[in-house]
Amino acid sequence: MRAVRFHAARDIRVEDVAPPSDNLGPDDVLVEPLCAGICGTDLHEYIAGPIVTPATPHVYTGATNPQILGHEFSGRVQKVGAEVSHVKVGDRISVQPLMFPSDDYYGKRGLFHLSPKMACVGLSWAWGGMAEQAVIKGYNAQSIPDRLTDEQAAMIEPAAVAMYGVDRGRVTAGSTVLVSGAGPIGALTVLAARAAGAAVVIVSEPNANRRRIISEIAPYVVTVDPKNEDLIEVVRDLTEEGVGVDVALECVGQETSLNACIDAVRRQGTVVQVGLHIRRASIDAMQWALKDITLEATWCYPVQVWPRIARLIASGNFPVEKVITARIDASDVVALGFEALLDPAGNELKILVRT
Known part of the structure; x- marks a missing residue:
């Protein structure tokens, strides 16, 4: 089957690989990916990886590079394991991609992320959404309303990152909000803040x-x-x-973006780190104290948020599809996908890939 695989920095290939076995484990689900988004994490891997992709066997899954990419995707169920009952063959799903033990300190508290x-x-x-087939666990397969499109279902994952930031900032009806950065996550954060009121x-x-x-x-911004x-x-x-604003979402x-948020928020306001900082940031801690602000840091999202976001999208109050600027075939994923997103003069924001 055709798959987009990461090998090393600047080395992403469209290759023919063996498909997964249909001899599924009891909690496995075999899916046909329908479309997958290129994420900022994928871009970081392309520029300077391996960072998140495993150069040595992953401690939980045992996976190693080369890695099939695609963690923002929708799919159609092709087969289910004996213990999977919440989805069936033919169902369209959104994939919640995080995988985790349920019996460690965090898993026992529902903090799987x-x-x-x-x-x-x-x-x-071992599998990803930029391929013709993928095997996931039952808990990764999230049912979606019939009225959601394949593209909207693929956008739930990045939307979850944005919504988690908005939730942590406690944005509510009437809030004043600053969003620093209008990349894909920034754009989704704007839509999430508006959906929150x-x-x-x-x-x-x-x-x-x-x-x-x-x-x-978002013409209201x-x-x-x-x-x-x-x-x-x-x-x-x-x-x-x-x-100043009630909430500033970085x-x-x-560093400059974080400090701009600190400057812009009112006293006892909230600053939320949504973008990932790969370098240390120099900050004025005394200003934080004088303004008596709250700083919230986020990592991924609580996995339980999927149905809520699906309902918001289906209602029309969270139009995530507006962030999509291009749809491409997997054969063009490097030139029209990764390179297009890295072009500082480019016009692309979120690109979806079909295999």
Whole structure:
């Protein structure tokens, strides 16, 4: 079968590999992936990997590179193990890709995403969504409403990252919100904040193409070019008595972005780290104290969020499909996928791949 596999930095190949055996374990599900998104994590692997993909056998799954990519995907069930009863052959599903033990400290508390042994379909498991078939565990197969499209179902995974940040920020009806960064997760965070009831949403983004795209996706936002405009002045103009936003969501993973969020939030406001910081950040801890702020850090998402997000999308209140800017065939995944997303002058935000 055809599969997109990561071998090393700048070495992603479309290859013919043996399909999975249909001799399933009791809690296994064989699926036909329908479409899969290219994630920022995939891009990091392409640029500088292996980072998350396993160069040595993964502690929980035993997987090693080369790795079939694709952890944001929808699929159709082809076969189920003897103990799987919540989905059946022919069902369309969204794949919740995190894999974990249920009997360690975190698993026993339902905090599966925090297990130090956590793995991920498409990153540290034998199979991934950028292939013609994949085997997942029963708990990875999440039922979806009939009215969700294949593309919307594939977008639930990145939407879960965004919604978790919004939840941790306690965004509610009438909140004023700053989103720093309008990449795929930043754009989804804007939509999630609006779905949660945010009344004012400001987006700080230096890339003109991304400012244009987010304005088209969410015409209610106020966009700011932080290189040529005074972000804090804009925030003051748009918040009561100029105090600052209630919640600032950092979706870039850079020191300057984090500190801009600290500057923009009001006293006793909340700053949420959504973007992953791969370098140490220099911060002014005294400013944090003087403003009496809350800083929330996030990692992945609680896996129980899938049905809630599916309902929000189905209701029309969380239009995740608007973030998709291109659909490509797996044969073009490097040139029209990874390289297109890395082009600073490019027009792509979220690209879906079909095998």
